[in-house]
Amino acid sequence: MADRTVLLQLLFSGFGTGGVYALVAVGFSVVYKSTGAVNFAQGEWTMLGGMTTATLAALHLPPALACMIAVPLVGLVGLMSERLAVAPLRIPTPMAITLLTIGIGLATRGAAMLTLGKQPMGYDGFSGNAVVQIAGIRVPAQTLWVLAIAAGFLLLAQLFFSRSVPGKALRALAADRDAAALVGIEPGRGVMWCFALGAFAGGLAGAIVTPLTFISYDQGAALGFKGFSAAILGGLGSLPGAALGGIVLGVAEALAAGTLSSQFKDAIAFAILLLVLFLRPNGLLGRADTSRL
Amino acid sequence: MSSPHSAGRTGLLLAWIALLALPFLAPNEHVLFLGIQFLINLILLASLNTLMGWAGQISLCHAGFFGLGAYASGIASTKAGVSPWLGLALAAMVAGLIAAAVGRPALRLKGHTLAMATLGLNSILSVLFTQLVPLTGGPNGLLGVPPLSLPDDVLTTAWSTFLAAWIATGIVLLALLNLIQSRLGRALGAIAFNETAAAAAGIDASQLKLQVFVLTAGMAGLAGGLYVHANQYVSPETSGTSVSVLLVAMVAIGGWGRYWGAVPAALVMTLSPEFLQEAQDAELLLFGVLMISVLLFFPGGLVAVPGAISRVCARLLPNA
Numbered sequence: 094m095a096d097r098t099v100l101l102q103l104l105f106s107g108f109g110t111g112g113v114y115a116l117v118a119v120g121f122s123v124v125y126k127s128t129g130a131v132n133f134a135q136g137e138w139t140m141l142g143g144m145t146t147a148t149l150a151a152l153h154l155p156p157a158l159a160c161m162i163a164v165p166l167v168g169l170v171g172l173m174s175e176r177l178a179v180a181p182l183r184i185p186t187p188m189a190i191t192l193l194t195i196g197i198g199l200a201t202r203g204a205a206m207l208t209l210g211k212q213p214m215g216y217d218g219f220s221g222n223a224v225v226q227i228a229g230i231r232v233p234a235q236t237l238w239v240l241a242i243a244a245g246f247l248l249l250a251q252l253f254f255s256r257s258v259p260g261k262a263l264r265a266l267a268a269d270r271d272a273a274a275l276v277g278i279e280p281g282r283g284v285m286w287c288f289a290l291g292a293f294a295g296g297l298a299g300a301i302v303t304p305l306t307f308i309s310y311d312q313g314a315a316l317g318f319k320g321f322s323a324a325i326l327g328g329l330g331s332l333p334g335a336a337l338g339g340i341v342l343g344v345a346e347a348l349a350a351g352t353l354s355s356q357f358k359d360a361i362a363f364a365i366l367l368l369v370l371f372l373r374p375n376g377l378l379g380r381a382d383t384s385r386l
Numbered sequence: 387m388s389s390p391h392s393a394g395r396t397g398l399l400l401a402w403i404a405l406l407a408l409p410f411l412a413p414n415e416h417v418l419f420l421g422i423q424f425l426i427n428l429i430l431l432a433s434l435n436t437l438m439g440w441a442g443q444i445s446l447c448h449a450g451f452f453g454l455g456a457y458a459s460g461i462a463s464t465k466a467g468v469s470p471w472l473g474l475a476l477a478a479m480v481a482g483l484i485a486a487a488v489g490r491p492a493l494r495l496k497g498h499t500l501a502m503a504t505l506g507l508n509s510i511l512s513v514l515f516t517q518l519v520p521l522t523g524g525p526n527g528l529l530g531v532p533p534l535s536l537p538d539d540v541l542t543t544a545w546s547t548f549l550a551a552w553i554a555t556g557i558v559l560l561a562l563l564n565l566i567q568s569r570l571g572r573a574l575g576a577i578a579f580n581e582t583a584a585a586a587a588g589i590d591a592s593q594l595k596l597q598v599f600v601l602t603a604g605m606a607g608l609a610g611g612l613y614v615h616a617n618q619y620v621s622p623e624t625s626g627t628s629v630s631v632l633l634v635a636m637v638a639i640g641g642w643g644r645y646w647g648a649v650p651a652a653l654v655m656t657l658s659p660e661f662l663q664e665a666q667d668a669e670l671l672l673f674g675v676l677m678i679s680v681l682l683f684f685p686g687g688l689v690a691v692p693g694a695i696s697r698v699c700a701r702l703l704p705n706a
Contacts, residue, residue, distance in 0.1 A: 131498060133631060178678045183685070191444070192638040193681050195631055200674025207667060314628050318505060325502050360513035363506040370503055371491040 102230045103351040104344060109236040109305065111343025112243030116298035117320025118327065118335035119250060120291035124194075126267040126330045127287035129187035134174065134198040135295050136317015141201060142167045142296030143308035144209045150216035157219050160300045164293060170201070171292020175285045185284075198313070206310040218304035235304045242301050243339075246294065251332050263287060267330070295320075322366045328376025337377055341365075398563055402556045409548050418544050422616050424656040425551040426609045429558045431640065431655065432648035433605035434633055436562050439643025440574045441598040443493075446630045447504035450511040451481040451603040453625020455610025457515060457522055460531045460620055465521075470534045474554070474611040481607025482600045489599045493592045500599070508627045515622040527621030534615045547616050554612060558605050563645065565601070570594065635673075639680050641687020650688035 117139050124132040142164055149159035174197045182189055218235035225232050254260040265273040266283040274280055299308060299316070319342065327338025345365050350358035369377065405425075412418040434448045445451075458480040459473030468476070484507070492503035515522050522528055533543045534550045541549070565571055576584040577591045585591055614620045623629075640651025662669040684690055 131501060178682070181682055188442075188444075189681065189685070192634070192642075193678060195635045195638070196674045196677035196681060198631075198674070199635070199670050199677065203668065203671030203674055207671060314631070318509065318627060321502070322506065356517045357513060360510045360517075363509040363513075366506045367488070367503055367510075370499060370506070374495045374499060 098230050099351065101228060102232075103347045105227075105230065105232050105236060107344035107347030108340060109239050109343070110302070110346065111323075111340035112239050113298045113302040113316075113339070114319050114323040114342050115336045115339025116243055116246060116294050117316060118324035118339055119247065119332065120294040120298075121321055121324040122330045122332070122335055123263075123287045123294070124291045125324075127263065127284050128179075128185070128190050130190035130194060131321070132291060133191070133194040133317065134171075134201060135194075135291060135320060136313040136315070137198045137201040137205070138167050138171055138292040138295035138313075139299040139316045139320070140308060140310060140313030141170060141205055142299030143303035144205055144214055144299070144310065145296075146300040147214035147216045147303055147308065148209055151214070156216055156304070159216070160219075160297075164296045164300055167296025167299075168289045168293035171295075172285060172289035174201070174292070175288035179284065179288070180281060198317075202310055202313060209310065211310060213307045213309040215303055215307040233305065235301070239301045239305070242297070243336075246297060247332060247336050250294075254332070259286070319362070322363065325376055326366060326369050328378045331376070331378050334376055334378035341377070395560070395563065398559055402552075402559070405552060405555070409545060415544055418548060419616075420656060420660070422544075422548050422551050422612075424652055425548075425555045426612050426616070427655045428555055428648055428652040429609040429612075430606055430633060431636055431651045432559060432562055433602035433609075435637045435640070435642055435644075435648045435651070436565065437598055437602045438634070438637055439647075440566055440571060440578070441595045442574075442578050443595060443599065444498075444501040444634060445504045445599065445603070446501055446627060446634070447485075447488075447508040447511070448603075448606050448633045449625045449627070449629035450504070450508035451485060451606035452610040452613070452629075453511060453515055453620070453622070454481045454484060455607030456614035456620040456625070457528065457610075458607070459611040460528045460614040461521060463532050463615075464528065464530055470532055470611075470615045471550075473615070474534075474550070474608060477611030477614075478604040478608040481610070482604035485600045485603030486596070489596050489603075493596045493599065500595075504630075505627060508625075508630050512622060512626050515625060522622075525622060527619055528614070529619055531614050531618045531620070533618055534612075547612075551612050551616070554608055558608070561601075565598070566645065570597070574598065635677055639677055639688060641689035644687060644689050647687050647689040654688070 117135060120135050120138065121132055124130065124135070145163035145166060146156070146159045149163055150156050154162075178193050178197050179185070179190055182193065218233070219238045220234035223234040225234050225237060254264055262273070262278045263283050263286065265276070266278055266280060270280050273283075298320070302308070320339075323338035323342045324335055325338070326341055327334030327336070342362055342365070346358050346362045349361035353361065408421040409418055412421060430448065430452060434445065437443055437445055455477030459470065459477040462468035462476055463470050463473045488503055488507050489500065492500045516525055518524075534547045535543050536546050540546075566574075573584065573589045573594055576587065576589060577594065581591050610620075610625075613624070636651040636655050637647065639654060640649070641647030658669070658673070662672065680687060684694060686694070
């Protein structure tokens, strides 16, 4: 039954990368919902999370602690980016914010290269290099960590947005900016927290995937685009959609690489994206935006 | 009073003729080559600026169309012996055709669909350029592409390449100017102002956007065709998604939605590698900070800076 084990192996690695894409997709969705802008800095924050965690781990900090320091730091970078570059914008149109995030992304990548270096970095993972036997296949323990952390984060995010007062305030802001402002929700503050949350989610994704893939300063854009695709696949703005989109993309990529050709796996992943975009423009789980005149 | 958007045909004609002085003034081939590069960048950025500024759409595949043009003309001339001059037309056509195939379903929908679809398209193209090794030369690039030379060597290759780029630039800039000043351009303005109202007035928004998208993609393909013969080489890095993002950034820095905005953008894009060569490691950071500063302090882009300065001067010296 070699075929079955190979398939299982591919599925597991697909779920692992899928979980990472899902986190990046959440970051995209949060900023998109609050500003209407496509955030080109998202991938750079993901890269920053991985690079910072690896740098701290190289200083002999335990990997979990390194991650717990690095990820909030990346969240802070997102918050500061919003304060310094987006908040002063006089007319915050989605197009202007989108263009600004390109600048933020370039600056972040440049700063990461200058301070953290050009070498690809990695660290051993939360359980070292341990490998776990599941159903006859060998899975790196870090893959299980990735799945658990991604699932946990998505669950917490879902609770945050559906139960807590600040989460509901952010949703109100996304639904109707002016009406939210009338009931005392400050739009500027909301956008700031959304940038921080987006950067936090991206940084977390980068931090937990680095033991599996290594990371260098120039890999952010590629990760960002994958996360963006996952967000669109699932439906921008929907948390279960982000999870589904990430898993679908990750599994499709792994299956394409394992069974068809590893050189063309990215092309296949993006071909799926185009297909979904044309057949279901609002994503697999997204609802159509209704607009009133 | 002339509006900041006004751009006369006379001004364009004069600027275009003035550009012809460049090969005479260029002290060496390197500077002439920079001039050719500037014209190629100008075609790329002016077409993208029109798509962004007048059709309100972001294409994240402009570098991909550039690459399509470069590889189409490069492969046709190296593998099939097609004349490079014919290759230029082929370059524009291939890019336009692919743009039409992807643009048609994407532009039926409102919002960011085109940005997303073009991002996916560029990613697929990058993979194809890198992996179809027998055709494209793979990561090493396509080598030995013939230059744009004239029969019997009437002119040196550098001269004939410059002339080709110069004529192409003139055609593209005039076409874009005509486009934005025509009925089509006014219809695009109406769509940008209120798409529903424009539709009620009988304007088919998605059809118009598709036409502009295909036209500008064809122009990017033409720029790619010029590039591959000027360099006699093309590699996949010149047409990746990150270059497409950079092009969007350049348009924003120059002044998107302003006809002349592409000129400072093309200047920055052509000259910044020259000036930042020593500070190579800081280039990205400088670039990002420059871009944020321009967007925050000069929302109209670099092209609006002289106007802004003269307004400040007029306020400070009311009687001057």
